[in-house]
Amino acid sequence: MSQVDIRREFIEEATELIEDCEVALTNLSKQSYNPEAVDRLFRDLHTVKGSAGVVGFSKLSEFVHAVEDAVNLYREQGKIPDQSLTILVEANDWIAFWLEKLADDMDYCPGDVELLDHLNMLKVKENIDLRVELKDNAPSFGTFEDEPSEDNQPTVMLVDDEPTMLQILETYLSDLPVNFVKANSAQEGLEQFNKNEVDVIVSDLRMPDMNGVDFITEVRKRDQKVEVVFFSAHANRQSLEQFIKLRTFAFIDKSESRIEILNTVANAVKTKRVADALACLTKLNFEIYLDFNLLRNGKPVEDRIQSKLEKVAKLTSIISDPELVLGMDLKRIA
Structure with missing residues (x-):
């Protein structure tokens, strides 16, 4: 299997996993904290992160890693504030958009500034400091x-x-x-x-x-x-x-x-x-x-x-x- 075929297979599988994440996030928005839904969300993001790194989509892997770390932190705390849930939904939507762009052009990659802007715009919108909420070892996006x-x-x-x-x-x-x-x-x-x-x-x-x-x-x-x-x-x-x-x-x-x-x-x-x-x-x-x-x-x-x-x-x-x-x-x- 060629590198192109491997990447195409990853995009298809990752798209399904991100759709699964969307379902989990929707369920979380309809009820109080659900450990099973959070675990499912974490596992799916973890899989996408690891696979993206393996096939060479390093920036996508880093971005998903940041979202995964946030989910893991909420999992350890046993709660996800409503404003943080909104951030996760928008981040998941952006990952889906990224995968859609990769399906059309495997060389697509947003610049560091776009990555930073996306995270920080979410941060301002919800009055949340993602860099404070993420673990200390969360990847840097060029701050x-x-x-x-x-x-x-x-x-x-x-x-x-x-x-x-x-x-x-x-x-x-x-x-x-x-x-x-x-x-x-x-x-x-x-x-x-x-x-x-x-x-x-x-x-x-x-x-x-x-x-x-x-x-x-x-x-x-x-x-x-x-x-x-x-x-x-x-x-x-x-x-x-x-x-x-x-x-x-x-x-x-x-x-x-x-x-x-x-x-x-x-x-x-x-x-x-x-x-x-x-x-x-x-x-x-x-x-x-x-x-x-x-x-x-x-x-x-x-x-x-x-x-x-x-x-x-x-x-x-x-x-x-x-x-x-x-x-x-x-x-x-x-």
Whole structure:
């Protein structure tokens, strides 16, 4: 049986189990606490969680794990508050929706932000802090608790079919505190891009297997945020129009000085990292908003709010001084 067949079988079985969970939740809503219904709910979620992990749907497995932990906690307490039952019903509905999407597209996976938003929106709606109610070992969904790390460096990908030019570029840019990923063709560039977290791409235009414009067009299908610098001796008006469509950061002629090349790529890196910092800041502010809702409802989240406010201050200082951005691991916050 192929991996696709195994996954398809999992989706069918998991869908049946989640439908069974819906029945159990419906029964719980019609009567007082029912241990048999809760045990049934826990077993079904446990099976879906484990099977999802085995077939490679890791994020689905983590999400179901969080719901399973909540059910287990209520099982130990011997009660499920009405507001918590509402959360479980909506979480179960979202798992069903997720499985439905996987049935159409096995590559479907919501982003971390969507997962976080879903959990936190439920939390605000019911005035419940899921992270407080879940056990201490419940999986994290990216609540931005990690401090920025100063040992992380941005990654710049260099793409050129001439090995000598790749070496020259790396030498020119060696003063930048960045990691380099090199590719001798556009196809290799796509493979490397899929394997690495890339902040900036510096690409030649004329390459034998795929030209630079087509290469970046493929990249844009995967990532809208990476900054792009074209580095070539061949550019015309048509090329410039294509650069605009691809939201290119800059074009550098290969005849430019080392200082000009260095400054252009450095500015591209700073621009990307500032954008990352702004995204982190937006997410942190959203989390603080959610926590203030909890605080107004009597939840003890003052320390968590204070911690996040300190991170906001740190990110604000980074944004105001882009030179600091080059060495910060902003992705850990996101």
